[in-house]
Amino acid sequence: MSVFLVFTIFCLLYFAVLGVEIDDCKPTRCMKHGPTIRFPFRDKNRSPQHCGYPGFDVLCNESKETVLELPFSVQVAVKKINYVLQQVDLYDPEKCLVKKLPHLNLSTSPLQFLSTEKWDFILVNCSDASRRGLFYSFPCLGDSSSHFLAITESEWDNVGSLDLTSCTRLHKVYVPYNVRNEKYLHLRWSEPACSGCEAKGKWCRLSSKSTSGGHQIQCVHKPNTTRASMGPMVGGAALGSCLFVTILASLVLLYISFRSERQNHIKIEKFLEDYRALKPTRFSYSDITRITRKFSEKLGEGGYGIVYKGRLSNRIDVAVKLLHNSKGNGEEFVNEVSTIGRIHHVNIVRLLGFCAEGSKRALVYEFLPNDSLEKFIFRSAKTSLGWRNLRDITLGIARGIKYLHEGCDQQILHFDIKPHNILLDRNFGPKICDFGLAKLCSKEQSGVTMTIARGTMGYIAPEVLSRTFGRASYKSDVYSFGMMVLEMVGGRKNVDPNVKTSQVFFPQWVYNRLDSEFGEDFWARVEDGENGSIAKRLTIVGLWCIQWSPNDRPSMKEVVVMLEGSEESLVIPPNPFAATDGTSSVAGIIQGRHRHHQIELPSIQESEYFSA
The missing domain is CATH 3.30.200.20 (Phosphorylase Kinase; domain 1)
Known part of the structure; x- marks a missing residue:
């Protein structure tokens, strides 16, 4: 696979270099004697975008006329292009140029009128044919019952005693004076300024240094006919070799992929049969x-x-x-x-x-309409949950994990308990999801063998990462549950890089204050009465669940009892952390929790519905 990748990259690089020699911006024509199309113009249907300048796109119509696209979808045919003087002569294929004038607006186009003297003309429609002799008429616009005339604005204002009751004013256009007497529309362009290159006998093209903020140009030599004809031959031979090897390698890879996919398909079908x-x-x-x-x-x-x-x-x-x-x-x-x-x-x-x-x-x-728990427990959440909701959600999750561990024929170890994998129904009832990392084991087994670590960093139990702490088991889910509960209490990720070093690990920070001289003040300020009791209960349960040794952690059955029992029956767990001296203001953090139902600290949000 790596050899094939290297070869493909080599081919791409080769043709990238070869592309410098073989010009893909060769001049074209729509018909044999039509105007030459080259920079800044380009045939939008046959040439890459870098072959032209913005605003100079042309195309060939069914009559093989060269058609220029102007703003507001105005299309006119090109009669002649003078690249030295940077001028272009346009006409209407339908031989009625005045029909285009009401829609013509060059304010956003690099092309402008050649004549700088422009007049305001008013187009009128007269039902009386006798009015045609008064002003310049356009027979191509009318028929036997209507006659279109062009009147300058000053003429319109000074019609005086003329009877124009049979005439209706239609449009006002701002164009050169001589446009009503000619079949052609003469435009010029100043950008890109290629006249200097043309004067030297060279051509103009976009520079490779052009950026999205602006377009730079450079002078290039006119293409050499002999060299250009040899380029495709050399490139064709090289391309043929590369394609042969690429196709051969692709067939081999497809065969390997097909065989692997077939084995996977057989594996799944066998499982479904059982x-x-x-x-x-x-x-x-x-x-x-x-x-x-x-x-x-x-x-x-x-x-x-x-x-x-x-x-x-x-x-x-x-x-x-x-x-x-x-x-x-x-x-x-x-x-x-x-x-x-x-x-x-x-x-x-x-x-x-x-x-x-x-x-x-x-x-x-x-389908669960309230998305995941993660959406509600961190500081950036638009909707916060009260302490009673947090208690009910925690108890529901604990009952769900208890059922996985004890309520089935075999133990189901989830190995990825985290807020993102807890979905909430319409009434904020929790439901555990995403069993992609789960393992089945008999209830008699003391643990399971792990070939690789499973789970999400921050929630993975120590024994899952290293056998030094014991074997992975149902107690690993207990650890992940405990970390999640502490996040629910704190309203922040259990590791937050935006706080001081001595306070980075939130569970350790909480434990240091749980039974300190500030402890009573800590819980009293969360919220008075029952809510303070809920916060303390959840914290103690969470700290029991994250003990380093799996033997020191309670089972999920014991966790449910702790959550349903009285506060007096709870015992503060042993300290699994090294002693630290947090220095931040406890009162400040607790006041933030009081205002937002969660501590005011940054969090990281995910947008997935499942950890798909």
Whole structure:
């Protein structure tokens, strides 16, 4: 693969250099004797954008006339281009140039009238043919019953005793005086200034130093006919060689990819065959397309796929996660369906169905309108949750994890508990989601073997990162839960780079004040009465859950008891941290918590609906 990539880069570099020699901006014509089209003009249908200057685009119509596009969609044909004098003569292919005048506005065009003497003309429509002798008429605009005349504004103001009751004023145009007597419109341009290059016998083109803020030009030699004819031959031979090798390498890679994808497909189909008794609804890919209305409403995107909003035929809103083909070799899909597909709990998101059709895989979940917990608990949240809501949400999450650990035939270890993976229903009831990293193990096992660390930094238990702290087990989910609870209490990430070094690790900062001489003042200022008690209870539970040793952490069953019991029964846990002396004002932080229902510290927000 790396050799193929290097070869492809080499080919691209080669043709980039070759492109300097082989000019892709050669002059063109629409017809044999038509005007030559070259810089600053370009044929927009045949030449790259860098071959021309903004405002000078032309095209060839069906009659092979050279048509210039002016502002406001005005199109006129080009009769002649003088590149030395920087002038262009235009005409109307329909032989009625005056018809274009009401729509002609050159204020935004690099092209301007050649004549600097311009007049205000008024176009009038007269039903009386006798009026035609008074002013300059335009037969091409009228018919037997209407006659169009052009009158200068001064003539209009001085018509005096003339009877113009049969005439209707139409438009006022500001054009050179002689335009009403000629078939051609003469324009000039000052930018780009190429007359100097033309005087030296050279041509003009955009400089490679041009930026989005401005366009620079440079003089270049006229192309050499012999050299230009050899270029395609040399380039063609080199291109042929590169294409042959590239196609051959692509075929080999496609074969390898096809074989790998086929193995993944067989793996998933075998799993689904074994899973028939418990499987949710299986959808076809056409069903998924219909449910999501052709993937019209995107909810979020992450490492494993994109999530779209959809609706089932029974008017139930759903969230559809379309999995990336390159992620997990089917492991994400199998983990989700094998774990969440077999359980039903009020605090676990429900898997309604799935799709496995060739390389296309999707998961269909119940739709939860309030997005994730992460959206509400940090300082930047537009809507904050009160302490009672935080308590109820924490208890619901704890019950959901307890069910995963104890309520199924096998233990389900989530390994990615964090605010982003807690979704909230219409009544802010929590539901655990995203089982892509989950593992199944028997309840008799003391732990599971981890080949690589699983989870999100900041929530990963020490034993998941290193066997020094023990084996990964259900206690690893307890640790992640504890970190999340402390974030809910503090309203900030557990590691915040924007605070002083001695206060960076928030759980340690809280513990140092939990039982200090400031402790009573700390909790009293959170909010009076019941809310202060809730904050203290959640903090103590969170600190118990993040003990370094898995043996010192409670089970989720014990956590539920602690959350439902009385405050007097709670015991402050051992200190798992090194002693620090935080110096910031406790009162200031607590007052911020009182104002916003969460401590006023920066946070990092994610926009994904699931950690897809």
